[in-house]
Amino acid sequence: MKRSRIFKTVAIVSAAALLAGSLAACGPGGGREEIESRTDKYGNTLVTIMVHKDSSTQEGKAYQKCVDEFNAAYKSENIKAQISFVAQTSGVDQYEGTISTLYGQGGGKLHDIIAFDAPKCAGYAKSNMFVDMTDLIGDYVNEFIPASVNKVDGKVYGLPIQESSAGFFYNKKLLNDAGVSDTEIDNYKTNGWTFEQFKSVCAKLKSKGKTPVDMQLTAKGETSTFLLYPLGNAAGGEYVSPDGKTVGGYLDSAETKAGFKFIKDCIDNGYTGYNINSTDFLTSDSVGMFLSSGWTIPEINNQYASNFTNGWGILPYPHAQGKPAVSATGSWSFAITNNGIKNKSAAVKLIKWMTSDESAKRITDATGMLPAKTTMQIDYAPLSPEGVLYDQLVNTGKPRPAMAAYSDFSTEFNLIISGLSENSVEKVLPDRVTSLQTKINRNDR
């Protein structure tokens, strides 16, 4: 047999394999296994949970402690919880890949409860990966800050582990030196402030030779979206339609444009920029304000307190004149998965335990983040940094758009912010509207 014939044979067989593979790929997926419940060799009902942190971190230890306490409390009912730590060492994408693979296998391979980042909820819920918990948890949902509960089409799919708001951290000395009095600052904290008032403070700081504000325009990824999206909403705009499927008329509406124009004005006037060193606010007396999340509070307290001789604080998000204030919400949450286990009673018990007041306190103590529960005893001083953030969460918190193609929204939002460095809002938005709509259509199933 000639060599060419051998190659021909191999090619034909490979092509057949490819065809078979392709055809098989088009099938229903090989039957997801469904079982009633999982038990261990001692007859205990097993319930599993997966978190996104390493077991050696403070947060990981807090989760472990909560699970240990659950096991002690439910020993008499023969329910046993097992926790898996899938740290996001390879990035959030790898974590999501793991979830998808396990979900595809069914039969309880995917954990009964998983931790997920709040804005991803709609995608998971619409793909049926998450269980609608509305009836399973009943009134328990009322224990949470309403804006923090992960809802899609009015149904509850996730309960927050903790919360994370953001605000404008300020250097008190720089603001006072620029002529912004403590009374004025307190007034902004109490009654909120408009875009114009914000720019007026920036102008004063600039006149003193300081960089008025670091808006973290180059933070990239979800950080940038999380910090900046409230400004479009605070101008009265929305980014997508309520069903998350239409962009035109929302992302490019006059109100949303006004939000982007506020950012653009700050850039053009030299109040903020893309070349500010992200640690300048913390380490030097050169930046007056810094847009960041609650995670900066422990950072300042533990490492940089001595750099703020006259102290520091947090100012809320500004808003357009006549429009209600809006602030950032949405942190990691827990959801019950459609993992092929039919009986969800043990999972419901565990998710309630993991989000109970005691567990929430343990976890937020470990992370320095804010609790997402209204039932917890909160004793933040009203105008303290934590007090301002918590007040925002309860009164002005608005989640990021609930849409299946949220990752695409975040990508396009970053491209808009990046595009503002050279172009006007009017020039940047049309391409991004078209691009996001295309991506939403691709995701629509």
Add this chain to the structure above:
Amino acid sequence: MTTIAIIILAAFAVALAALIAVDIVKAKRANVQYHLKQCIAGYLMMAPAIALAFVFVLLPILFSLGYAFTDYHMYYPNDIHFVGVSNFTELFTEISNKGELWFAIKNTALFVVLVVPLQIGLALLLALFTNRKKRGVKVFKVCFFAPVVISLTVTSFLWLQILAPNESGLLNSFLGMFGVGPIDFLRDKETAMLWIVLLSAWQGCGYQMLIFSSGLTNIRNDLYEAASLDGARGWDKFVNITVPGLKSTLLYIMITVFVGACRVMIQPMLMTGYELHTVTLSYYMYQMGYGSKLIGLSSAVALMMTIVIGAITLVQRKVLK
């Protein structure tokens, strides 16, 4: 998924068995003395490599080929449908509308056109420099090779510090000494890709330098001596002896650097993030798969890339042979 893998495995096993059978028949017809035990031992020794190649090379390629014709979405792993060539239609529409894929192709082409000659040229220069028999040359060789050993992530962060758009950046603080204000090198549409090219060439050329060095040692010294006796100067010797002597090495390096350049992703990902002026084909593919969760569409991009890179590589081989 498991079922598909088993089907492909079975097809692969059948193909392999057919090849072995053909081998045996061939040996018998040619009246070559045939030892079954030795033959089996040979195949057994090959088995681990074949198994690894199957699991980590062949299977992913076949899956990717299959997925390119489906609507596979990461959140819907059990709901995959055959969609024909609609993924490819979608991609061509995006290119014609000058969407992100258009920028990805443009940036990748620019990167390839610049980095291939630059990296190969640098590598050849360094190889010629380090190939001289002088004291201390080995130290330079180690220095030039060091960036290859360091991970791309680390070198990218290193360059981020050098190119930081404020006074904390090494280059900007240097320019500041001459009264030049801070420049945002990586945000500038004109220069960002050039910096990524420079970083990549600097990081990668050490490896090609080593290959060129071994190629240089294979060129007989008497050729240079004869040329010197004939009055040839350095440039003449380089053009008439060194370059022809390195032809096969050069072909190998050109193909590997070209293929590597087509796959560039880490550098733009770490240095600028997902920006239209630096996004590359691999980065776009990654974003499509992991960001948008559209594995089917992402696989279609991969298939297109494979075909284009393969075709160009074949042309390269034909032309340079």
